[in-house]
Amino acid sequence: MESRHQLRIMRTALLAGLALAVAGCGGADDPEPVAACALADGGDDRLSGAYLRQSEAAQGFEALVVSGVEAGNGMLQSLAFDDQNFEKFKAGDGGLTGSGGSNATARAGFGAAGSLPAVYDFLYEAEGSAYAGAMVVGPMPDAAEIPGAGGASHSGRIEVRLGAPASDGQGMTAQATGRFTLVVGYGTRRAELNAELSGGGLPFTRLRWTNLFLCGARFVSSGQGQITVSDAAGATGQPFGQGDQPVPFRAAFESSLFASGERPAPPDAVGGVFMIESDVGAITGVFLSDQPAGSP
Numbered sequence: 001m002e003s004r005h006q007l008r009i010m011r012t013a014l015l016a017g018l019a020l021a022v023a024g025c026g027g028a029d030d031p032e033p034v035a036a037c038a039l040a041d042g043g044d045d046r047l048s049g050a051y052l053r054q055s056e057a058a059q060g061f062e063a064l065v066v067s068g069v070e071a072g073n074g075m076l077q078s079l080a081f082d083d084q085n086f087e088k089f090k091a092g093d094g095g096l097t098g099s100g101g102s103n104a105t106a107r108a109g110f111g112a113a114g115s116l117p118a119v120y121d122f123l124y125e126a127e128g129s130a131y132a133g134a135m136v137v138g139p140m141p142d143a144a145e146i147p148g149a150g151g152a153s154h155s156g157r158i159e160v161r162l163g164a165p166a167s168d169g170q171g172m173t174a175q176a177t178g179r180f181t182l183v184v185g186y187g188t189r190r191a192e193l194n195a196e197l198s199g200g201g202l203p204f205t206r207l208r209w210t211n212l213f214l215c216g217a218r219f220v221s222s223g224q225g226q227i228t229v230s231d232a233a234g235a236t237g238q239p240f241g242q243g244d245q246p247v248p249f250r251a252a253f254e255s256s257l258f259a260s261g262e263r264p265a266p267p268d269a270v271g272g273v274f275m276i277e278s279d280v281g282a283i284t285g286v287f288l289s290d291q292p293a294g295s296p
Contacts, residue, residue, distance in 0.1 A: 037214075037215035037216040037218075038143075038216065039141075039142070039143040039146065039216035039217050044139065044259070044263065045069050045070045045071075045072075045077075046067070046068075046069060046070075046139070046140040047066070047067060047068035047069060047070055047076070047079070047116070047137050047138065047139060047140055048065075048066065048067055048068075048137070048138070048139075048140035048217055048218070048256040048258070049066035049067075049068075049117070049135060049136045049137030049138060049256050049271070049272075050063060050064065050065065050066055050135070050136050050218075050254040050255055050256060050271075050272045050273045051063075051064045051066050051081050051122060051133060051134075051135040051136075051273065052064075052133040052134050052135075052254075052273035052274075052275060052284060052286065053081075053082075053131050053132075053133045054131065054132060054133050055129055055130070055131055056129060056130040056131065056132070057129055059163075059282075060277060060282075061133070061275040061277060061282060061284060062082075062252075063252040063253070063254040063273055063274065063275055064081040064082050064254065065081060065218065065254060066079060066080070066081045066135060066136075066137055066256075067079075067080050067081070067140075068080060068137060070116060070139065071089070073114070074114045074115040074116050074118070075089065075091065075096070076089040076096055076098070076104065076137070077089065079098070079102075079104075079135075079137070084100070084124070084126060085099075085100075086098045086099050086100050086102045086124065087099050089102075089104070095120075096120075100124050100125065100126065101123075101124055101125045102122065102123065102124040103122070103123045103124070104120040104121070104122050104123075104135070105120060105121045106118055106119070106120055107119040107120060107121055107134065107286075109157055109159075109177070110156075110157055110271075110286075110288045111288055111291060112291050115291075116137065116138045116139060116258075117136065117137060117138025117139070117258045117269055117271050117288060117291075118136075118137065118138065118288075119134060119135070119136050119271065119286055119288050120134070120135045120136075120137070121133075121134060121135075122134075122135040133273075134159075134273055134284075134286040135273075136255070136256070136271035136272055136273060136286060136287075136288055138256065138258035138259075138269065138271060139258055139259040140217060140256070140258075140259060141217050141257055141258065141259040141260075141266075141267045142259075142263075142264065143216070144264065145259065145260075145263070145264050145265060145266055145267065146186070146214075146216075146217060146257070146266070146267070147186040147266050148186060148187070149186055149187045150186050150187065151183070151184055151185050151186060151187075152183075152184045152186070152266070152267075153181060153182070153183050153184065154181070154182045154184070154269065154270045154289040155179060155180065155181045155182075155289060155290060156179070156180060156269075156271075156287060156288050156289035156290045157177065157178075157179065157180075157287065157288060157290075158177065158178055158179065158180040158195050158197070158285060158286070158287040159175065159176075159177050159285065159286050159287070160175065160176050160177075160178070160195065160197055160202065160207065160283065160284070160285040161173055161174070161175045161283070161284050161285070162174045162175075162202055162203075162281060162282075162283050163281055163282050163284070164280070164281040174200050174201040174202050175200045175202075176197040176198060176199050176200035176201075176202045177197065177198070177199065177200070178195055178196045178197035178198055179195070179196050180193060180194065180195040180196075180287050181193075181194050181195075182219070182255075182270055182287075182289070184214075184219075184270075186214070189213060189214040190211055190212060190213065190214065190222075191212040191214065191219045192208070192209065192210045192211070192212065193207075193208070193209040193212065193253075193287075194206070194207075194208050195207040195208075195285075195287075203231065204229035204230060204231050205230065205231055205232045206229065206230045206231075207227070207228075207229050207283075207285075208226075208227070208228045208229075208230075209221075209225060209226075209227050209253060209274070210225045210226050210227075211224050211225035211226070212225060212253060212255075217256055217257045217267070218254065218255060218256050218257070219253070219255045219256075219257070219270070219272065220252075220253055220254055220255070221251060221252055221253040221254075221274075227239055227251060227276060239276050239278070239283055240276075240278040240280055240281070247278050247279070247280060248278065248279075249276055249277055249278035250276075250277050250278075251274070251275065251276045251277070252274065252275055253272065253273075253274040254272055254273055254274070255270060255271060255272020255273070255274075255287075256270065256271065256272060257269070257270050258270065258271065260292075261292070268292045269288070269289045269290075269291065269292070270288075270289050271286075271287060271288035271289060272286075272287060273285065273286050273287075
């Protein structure tokens, strides 16, 4: 009963405040230095992506940058993020298994089966702890393929979850799916995410994240953007706001542009993860744009 009560409180609070500027990538308040965003050219088998990691022993999330190598035919050869490296992936009845007790299971509804980019539920163990979360990974574009001007728009599937902690450790989660659009400005090196959601009992039906920063082939939280949510009636507010007293939260957005199947060419897909965490709960999301017609 406690977890249900806490979720009701959080639902009430979600739509009650004004928009608030959010913290930047990895907890920083400013965009990453240009040098950190440099994108070297390389082989067509390189992978990039994002991982929303959660420890079994903790309720918090981390949004991590993912790199890797494709083995061909949509198979993973290796993945790396944070201080972890995984390789020797093999296909089996339970998804892809790799070193370090890792397992990658394709999440239904995202991308084309057996091809990249894709969304995986990725599990592994390290130093006696188990980790799990949504991972988006696909072919990395070269630096020369990232436009320096103009714009683009990518749309696709998004899944959003709202979780409330509880003293019994069980908590409560509501989930909704929908469609997102990421509008990209290559000249300004900025982007904006807009999502329309339905079902799952969320207290909002729209989510907007502005002023995302282009860092190499990644779009990340810039420290200068705004996150707003709104309900079906159009009432707009800030996540976890209550009246005119906003509830503090931290937020991170990590995503990657993905190379076109016809190269060299501008990226034709995007996918990523995000988290918005406060002391009263967390909103997390994973998204991947539709695969262009004719892609493998």
